[in-house]
Amino acid sequence: MPSSNTKARAAALAPSIHPRITHHRPPSSSSHSPAASPHVDIRITNHYAAKVYTTGAVITGEAVLRTARDLRFDRVALQLVGLAATRNYMAPEVGQVLHRFLLLDMPAADLAAALPADRVLRAGRPYALPFRFVVPRRLPLGACASARRCEHPAVREHHLRLPPSVGGADAAAVWGGRDDGSPETARVRYCVCVAVLQRSFGWAPDLVPVLRAHREVNVLPAYAEDPPLDIQSGGDKAGEYRLAASKTLRRSLVTRRLGVVAVEAAQPPAAVLSPDARRAQSPVRVVLKLRFRPAAEPDEAVAPLLPAVHAVAAKLVARTYYSTSHMGAFPDRERKAELNHGPSLHYSDTSRVASAQLAWVEGWRQVAAAGESVAALDAVFELPVDDRKMLLPTFHSCLLSRTYTLRLVLTVGPGRTRISLSLPLQIIVEGGLSKSCEDVPECGEVDDVALPRYKDHLFVQHHYDECDTHIPLGIGLIM
Numbered sequence: 202m203p204s205s206n207t208k209a210r211a212a213a214l215a216p217s218i219h220p221r222i223t224h225h226r227p228p229s230s231s232s233h234s235p236a237a238s239p240h241v242d243i244r245i246t247n248h249y250a251a252k253v254y255t256t257g258a259v260i261t262g263e264a265v266l267r268t269a270r271d272l273r274f275d276r277v278a279l280q281l282v283g284l285a286a287t288r289n290y291m292a293p294e295v296g297q298v299l300h301r302f303l304l305l306d307m308p309a310a311d312l313a314a315a316l317p318a319d320r321v322l323r324a325g326r327p328y329a330l331p332f333r334f335v336v337p338r339r340l341p342l343g344a345c346a347s348a349r350r351c352e353h354p355a356v357r358e359h360h361l362r363l364p365p366s367v368g369g370a371d372a373a374a375v376w377g378g379r380d381d382g383s384p385e386t387a388r389v390r391y392c393v394c395v396a397v398l399q400r401s402f403g404w405a406p407d408l409v410p411v412l413r414a415h416r417e418v419n420v421l422p423a424y425a426e427d428p429p430l431d432i433q434s435g436g437d438k439a440g441e442y443r444l445a446a447s448k449t450l451r452r453s454l455v456t457r458r459l460g461v462v463a464v465e466a467a468q469p470p471a472a473v474l475s476p477d478a479r480r481a482q483s484p485v486r487v488v489l490k491l492r493f494r495p496a497a498e499p500d501e502a503v504a505p506l507l508p509a510v511h512a513v514a515a516k517l518v519a520r521t522y523y524s525t526s527h528m529g530a531f532p533d534r535e536r537k538a539e540l541n542h543g544p545s546l547h548y549s550d551t552s553r554v555a556s557a558q559l560a561w562v563e564g565w566r567q568v569a570a571a572g573e574s575v576a577a578l579d580a581v582f583e584l585p586v587d588d589r590k591m592l593l594p595t596f597h598s599c600l601l602s603r604t605y606t607l608r609l610v611l612t613v614g615p616g617r618t619r620i621s622l623s624l625p626l627q628i629i630v631e632g633g634l635s636k637s638c639e640d641v642p643e644c645g646e647v648d649d650v651a652l653p654r655y656k657d658h659l660f661v662q663h664h665y666d667e668c669d670t671h672i673p674l675g676i677g678l679i680m
Contacts, residue, residue, distance in 0.1 A: 240267040241414035243393055248418070251377030253477045254391075256363070256423040256632055260334040264395040265327050268412070272322040276398045276408060277312055281305040281334040281391070283420075285364065287523045287600045288386045289546060298525045300600050302344040303363070303391070307332050322397070332393065336420060337363065345599055350529040359531075359597040363422040364389050365630075367521075367593065367601065375419060379591040382550035387523035387601050392417040421478055421594060423632030426471040430534075430625050441533045442606065443623040444468070450493075450508055450614040460495040462508055462613055464620050469607070471627040472584055478591050481584040482631055485555070485607065487624065488562065489513075489580055494573040507565045507574055508614040515555040515582050515609055517626070519592070522547045522602040531597055533604045533625075553585040555607070582607070584628075595627045 245262040254260060264279060283303030288296070307330075315330050322328060345351070345360035367389040368375040375381075396413035432442050447463035466489050473482040493508055522532035524545040532545055562577040586592055593603050605626040610619050 239269055239272075239412050241265070241395055241412060242267075243395060243414060243416040245393065245416065245418070251419070251477075253419045253421050254336050255421050255476045255630060256336055256338050258336045260332075260336070260393065260418060262332060262393070264330045264332065264393075264414075266322060266330065266395075266397065266412070267327050268322045268324055270324045272324075272397065272411065273399065274320055274322060274397045274411075275400045276309070277316060277330065278394070278396045278398060279307040279312060279330055279332050280394045281332075282394050282415075283363070283389070283391050285367075285389045285598060285600045286387070287525055289525045290386065292525065298600065300598075302340055302598070303337075305334050305337075307334075330395070334393070336422070338422075339363075350527050352530040356530060356597070360599050362424060362596065362598075363420065364596045364598040364601060365421045365593050365603075366391055366419045367603075375417070376591055379589060381591050381593050382519040382553075383521050383593070383603075384523070384548035386546075387521060387548070389598075389601065390417060391420045421474075421476065421630045422596075423476070423630045424594070426629055427627060429468040432468075432625070441623070442625050443621070446620050446622055448613070448618050448620050450616065450618055452615045458496040459508075459614065460493055462618075462620070463492045463494075464611055464613075464622060465490045465492075466609070466622055466624055468625050471629050473629055473631050474584075474586070474592060474594065476631055478593070478630065479586065481586050485582040485584065485626065487580045487582070487607070487609070489578040489609075489611070491576045491578060491613075492573055493565070493575075507576075510559070510578060511612040511617065513557045513559055513578075513580050513609060513611050515557045515580075515607060516551060517553040517555050517585060518606040518608060519550040519553065520547055520604050520606065521550075522604070524600060527599050528597075528602065532602050553590060555582040555585055557582050580609070592628055594630045 242265040243262065244265065245260060248262070260281065266277075281303070282301065282305075285300040285302060287298050312330050315328055317323070317328075340361045340363060342361070345357055351357040351360070366375060367383045367387060368381050392415040394413070394415040396410040398408040399411050401407050401409045430442070432444060444467065445463065445465040447461055449461050450459040451457070452459065466487055469485050469487045472485050474480070475482060491510070520533070522528070522545060528545060532547070558581045560579045560581070562579045563575075565574045565576045567574045584592065592605075595605060596603055605628055607624045607626045609622045609624065611622075612619055
């Protein structure tokens, strides 16, 4: 038992012993100020989230750097980066594949005037780095490094075109709430990236990013219309497109044949979208040629009973092809399985119904020599473009492709016989509202500021591609 003296000494010392209490104060506004932590603010001139840049568009602005402490740097990289990412969940050993097809680098001489000469960023001091990028018409030759794997020079020519931004799982966020009909496992990103680099220590010193940020932009390139597909001579064994079809007409299943009606159509002209893809500039027009051969020999005294066209239903199918390896052929053509190195997947969006209007170009007339009757029908379709869904332009790249098929179903004859056609439809973006690349000033003509230069491009097949481009984590990554 402790003595009374011991208890008295403890009571005397108790008031001087206080427990350690930590008071959690709400963070003040100064704790979130740019001077309290490293901060990069990329400001693009006249930019908003849903803005779309097309071929020849100029992306200007400035990147403002602030650091919490003095920061030494060896280089500051300011770039416009284009990146494609695909993933095949059926082949988990491959993982994600990244293809950096575009890399525009602001010249160091243009950034030197805004950076300190001693290469030390002072704490709390803002450094505004101006940038100016022009969306190019074509990619450099290094963007498609597998030239010998391409079936035809036309394939490589398409691979050297800029692909549009493809949203993937974030399509609604990329296009302002509109769905572009792409799968979660394929995407294309464009972004303005800035990185402060330091040289590491070791046997092979590399530039390591110590401060970096990015801001994404939406790109819809504009190209001229391509020639029609040569489907007949190619054989079309894959059955992607069907330009002609025929059916036997009957009044019902148990009645005799009335004859055979055949429908034929050519590939329609390209559909043109506005530069922001919010509206179609003109409807799609398809001329349908009909031929009817009666089952019985025609009687000169009795006119043959010609079938009536009751309706034409149209559906626009958007198909996204993607692969984790180089696609050396157009994925919607013959021999695609032979020339595409690796499994090629596709995702189809069939939820877009096009409204149709019919008009007879030429009524039924009898061709006595052939023993049949012919007619021509003009069908006009409005593209399904609204505030919820959008259409990407047709494109083919090394990892991704987007094609469109216009599926037509004609209801013909007394028995309401259905005849189906599948026509290829090319969709392009109008380039008239944007300054073309031919009108873009050459180096030194714009305030003595040289345009950013192309860098060497490589096809990189692994999970992350940071060592070369200094792209921040999260760009183009598919989880």
